[in-house]
Amino acid sequence: MYPRIRALREDHDLSQRQVAEMLGMSQTGYSKYETGENDIPTAVLIKLSTFYRTSVDYLLGLTPVSTPYPPSK
Structure with a gap:
């Protein structure tokens, strides 16, 4: 349901334990x-x-592009 949070975690070379902490x-x-x-x-x-x-929209799959947070001015 939330494949992007897994993908982001793996892209950052983090374990589930590290993110959970x-x-x-x-x-x-x-x-x-x-x-x-x-x-x-x-x-x-x-x-x-x-x-x-x-x-948050990217995490939820509402937008296909990961935009920086906070947005650039």
Whole structure:
């Protein structure tokens, strides 16, 4: 359901455990986001978009292009 968060994590050479620690949660809980078993809360989407410097729309698959976050002025 959320293939882009997995792709971004792998592109940054990070483990699920590392991303989970950054989010303050367990690796198992984070894994359920990547597989779509659990929906990602808005607050977590915002943290992930800030961490990966992309938009929430990109993470959700609403736009095909990863735009920098925050947007350039």
